Amino acid sequence: MPPRKPVSATPTRSTRATGRVTLADVAEAAGVSPITVSRALRGERAVAQELCERVQAAATALGYVPDPAARALASSRSSHVAVLIPKLSNTLFVELLDAVQNSLVPAGYQTLIGVTHYDAGEEEAVLRSFLAHRPAGLIVTGRDRSPAAAALIEGSGVPCVHVMEIATEPGSYSVGFSQRQAGRAITQHLLDSGRRHIAYVAAQLDPRTLERGEGYQEALAQAGMAGQVRKVLSAEPSSMALGGAMLERVLREAPETDAIFFCNDDLAQGALLASLRLGIAVPDRVAVAGFNDLPGSDQMVPPLTTVATPRRQIGEQAAQMLMKLMRGQPVDEPNLDLGFQVVKRASA
Incomplete structure (x- = not known):
């Protein structure tokens, strides 16, 4: 077996010129091709364990951070999910967001959070901004929105799940209650x-x-x-x-x-x-x-x-449903009603 090539943390010309460590820098340090670095960092099984470790060591030594925009461009996919809520000051939506995050992050997705302040114009602006970044999926609050916002979602082709209400339109996906x-x-x-x-x-x-x-x-x-x-x-x-x-x-x-x-x-x-x-x-x-x-x-x-109201369960189930849609997997129940419970206490 040939001797293992030592990992060099010396900045290359591209690093010095741009200030950002690139995939090519990691490849040069590890003594492999850029495509091998890409596959190794994604954890593909076709890459030998020893090679993965060498690439990871080079990436760590150089302080390499993957560029999600470049990765999305190369694969025509993004790791971002856009989540639109009316307010961040409302405990209900904070709990829902937390549940969404807890489900998506372990699966390799990151959330982009947009706040609409219950305003149709703001929702349209947030949607236009997020959709320009080609997110992998959308989670939006409610099902009533302006025709322009609805057209943006439909025209984007991005998988979308509505939360807090049950949608009735054909082809829609939702998690909530009546x-x-x-x-x-x-x-x-x-x-x-x-x-x-x-x-x-x-x-x-x-x-x-x-x-x-x-x-x-x-x-x-x-x-x-x-x-x-x-x-x-x-x-x-x-x-x-x-x-x-x-x-x-x-x-x-x-x-x-x-x-x-x-x-x-x-x-x-x-x-x-x-x-x-x-x-x-x-x-x-x-x-x-x-x-x-x-x-x-x-x-x-x-x-x-x-x-x-089951807002945490709504967040969890919405994230699970969206991941199925993003992966092209079938969804058994596209409009999932999680119900509610009247809690009887002393005030009434």
Whole structure:
């Protein structure tokens, strides 16, 4: 066996000229061809173990970092997955993102995170920017978007999975649950507990929030109370402070209200804090229910009745579904409904 060629960490001419260690530099240091370096770093079985170790040693000694753009150009594939969410300040989406990352990274993918701020124009701009980089896949929040954004996704040919809702369009892929059914279920719980003057309080007013309100309205109609629908809506961002203010507004404008279904837990948490400050007995005077079972809801006084949504499971399953699509593998259930759970606590 010929003696093993020592690895040299001396910068080559290309390194000195550009300041970046290249594949050719690693090849020269390891005494092999650039294509062998590429195959060795990808861990292809056709490359001998001894050769892989030599290439890896050269790459480490030189501080070589693979260029993902060059790799994508060479293979017509990218290792990036673009994920679009409305807000990073919302715990719900942080948990979903964490689950997506935990599933994709071990498989060799990296995420590009785009924040749309619930704005159709921003979503279009983010999509145009990300699609220009030829991502391997897309994960987008919800299924309602502008015609321009929908055309961008469809025209790109990039595999796409919608999250937090169930898509119904042919050829679509989604992981989520029915926002409408969840809104109907929590309202039915309030009805079953004897409440007859139930208000629906919502902020932000994105499509999912509005669908929960439709579920609330359907539950009242089914109970023969269609004439008692009371929706109090605000376009402001959802927050605890707003929840307290809206509790006061509802009870001031409609003092007969005996239950409030808040579209999100942060609103409901704010309402519970305000009720303590104002001396409003919950649930005796008014029952309070939320949505999403966010951290802290079980620690409120009284603990908050809410709807638990499976955002971590949604993130995990969406990532798994997308990886199948990116690999050209069949997806058994293209629109996966993970359901929800009404969590009954002392507030309602």
